[in-house]
Amino acid sequence: MRPRKRTSLPHSRVLFLIFLLPALGCWKASAQDWVRTGTNLGAARIRLAAADFNPSSPDAPALKTTFDNTLYNDLNSAGIFDMVSKSMAPPVMPASPQQINLAQWAAAPANAAFVAFGSIAATGGRLAVYGWLFDAKNPDSPQILGKQYNEAASQDNARLIAHRFADEIITRLGGGIPGIAETHVYYIAARGGNKEVWQMDYDGQGQHPLTHLGTISLSPRASPDNDRIAFASLGRQGWSIRMYSLVLGRVVSFASVVGNTLSPAWSSDGAKLAFSASRSGDPEIYTSDANGANVKQVTTFRGPDVSPTWNPKTNSQIAWCSGRTGLPQIYIMSSDGTGVQRMTDGGYATSPSWSPNGQFLAFAWNRKYGPGAPGGQDIYIMDIASKRWTQLTHDAGRQDFPSWSPDGRHIVFQRENGGGAEIWTMLSDGTEQHRLTQSGGNSMPNWSWK
Amino acid sequence: MKTPHHRHFASLIAVATLALAAGCHKKAVPPPPPPPPAATSPAPTATITVTPSSIDPGGSAVLAWRTTDATDVSIDGLGTVNPYGTQKVTPTQSTTYHLVARGPGGSTDATANLTVTAAAAPAPVGETMNEQIFEQNVKPAFFDYDSYEIRPDAQTVLAQDASFLAAHPTLKVVVGGYCDDRGSAEYNLALGENRANAAKQALVNGGVSPDRVRTVSYGKEKQFCTQDNEACWQQNRRAGFSLDQ
DSSP, X not given: OOOOOOBOOOSOOHHHHHHOGGGXXXXXXXXXXXXXXXXXXXXXXXXXXXXXXXXXXXXXXXXXXXXXXXXXXXXXXXXXXXXXXXXTSOSOOOOSTTTOOHHXXXXXXXXXXXXXXXXXXXXXXXXXXXXXXXXXXXXXXXXEEEEEEEEESSHHHHHHHHHHHHHHHXXXXXXXXXXXXXXXXXXXXXETTEEEEEEEETTSOSOEEOOOOSSBEEEEEEOTTSSEEEEEXXXXXXXXXXXXXXXXXXXEOOOOOSSSEEEEEEOTTSSEEEEEEOSSSSOEEEEEETTSOSOEEOOOOSSOEEEEEEOTTTSSEEEEEEOTTSSOEEEEEETTSOSOEEOOOSSEEEEEEEOTTSSEEEEEEETTOSTTOOOOOEEEEEETTTOOEEEOOOSSSEEXXXXXXXXXXXXXXXXXXXXXXXXXXEETTSOSOEEOOOSSOEEEEEEOOO | OHHHHHHHHHHHHHXXXXXXXXXXXXXXXXXXXXXXXXXXXXOOXXXXXXXXXEEOTTOOEEEEEEEESOSEEEETTTEEEOSEEEEEEOOSSOEEEEEEEEETTEEEEEEEEEEEOGGGXXXXXXXXXXXXXXXXXXXXXXXXXXXXSXXXXXXXXXXXXXXXXXXXXXXXXXXXXXXXXXXXXXXXXXXXXXXXXXXXXXXXXXXXXXXXXXXXXXXXXXXXXXXXXXXXXXXXXXXXXXXOO
């Protein structure tokens, strides 16, 4: 076993992770689990203000509150902005470019580099929003974005428009990487002895069930085109992968030709599935076409092999979890089964998720696992090239099933801390952890691809 | 009418005389003396009773027996037993307990019938099995932490399970693989699959046809015990059996 590598991630930002990968090698090894040094090391966040929108019709206020809160929350949780708090912002609601005084926003205490503002109106059952993004430090040519939205007037659409406008801003200011405010999280909710597949917005809003199968369903995985959810369901003959169509709103037929199939995973082009199946009595990793045809066995190791995840950058590699040496460890291999490489050096490591840029694995790891050892099961990420890892969660019970957001800046995961399991999100440096569910018995989150 | 009668009678007498004469001829040698009674070794006596004489499937009854002047007492199915004693029995089908007592004075036997009501009696085709009886006879195998290797104690249990299933060849069973509550739900589903298959393989090695046994992993989705301690975790790390109906 190699010397223990305990890298601790400073309070750095995720852009730092993604774009300044060489810096990973500079993280100093430390004997402590949890050290944070300084703030905003490596990447300065953009100072952004989101003005409250101007209600330009009498019945707009209820929708306006939802819109304002959603927009602010989306920008605040994007991971790339230093938001001007509402109490620091000028107490004005500029409705249009003619009404904004940029100097007022650029000055202390707001000190905004950019300002988002606009108007919201609800007339004749329609919700109309005009939104702008201005560069406060460039008064001669301030406009960066000007957008208009028109949808049926409803709370849901007030949130939806706010998400869309937030994503425009994030894309424009965040290095061209699309925002995630319109994404969803699929997860498993235990209700009344059954486990069904549920869906919610990325911020925890709009939680609702998708399946009503009256059995135990696990491991939901959204297809890259957002049309289908693959999941594993317990039937009379054991486990099988099933497909829920988000377009049709029901379970559709799927040819699962191998016995006892578990833990499906989509390739990022939507053409392939990887999964675990025990045709021979020993669970192994298989791949198939997206329709279930062309099944190929990839692994042949005695012991459990489960939880595959494709390298979404290339679709030529698979990471998975194998118990072939005893306690489960994370491995990677080519998708034809060659080039097997063990990634973790001990403990109990499960549930890998491959980052969108192909460079990192997120997974659950209990480094002190053993009979009688109380150790924690936490979320870690590992740089695949160097096998250097960093611990993202600390002292908060058992975490499992990390799943990357499509922008690679966030991770959604499951946490059990003294009560039932709940779904949480955090930035992929472990900061800004937020709980998304409240009711207990929510597990196995999977972040949609877009 | 009298004449034919008379002639008949005369010929009968003649045949009888001939027969007697022949018999007397053969018994010319004096018969051997009867075996002398064993004055010092009285013949054994034996009684056996079963209470009650009829049980439901899964029930039990008590055999009681008493012998005298016997040196070797055995009961079919139980083997050699003490000259007198009691024994609890739990047969799955109606049984006749046949006791044989042998001694210097000869041997004596006695029987007692125990009826097991019809539900438990194996039928040659399409046997119906009471789940309670099944559970009493086909017991779960327990596993070490994060392991699907069959332990020695589980090997013993599985051998008994296999012999019961071999004796009831029409039964089909589901082997469920179960794991304790720690660790990943997905990994535990795979581990449970390995546990179920290890138990299935032990049954097959014990003479049970593989097509009678199918496996389902329940991972950590179905817990027998929900406390957070090793005793409870051990209860949950098992391969359990149920009738495949």
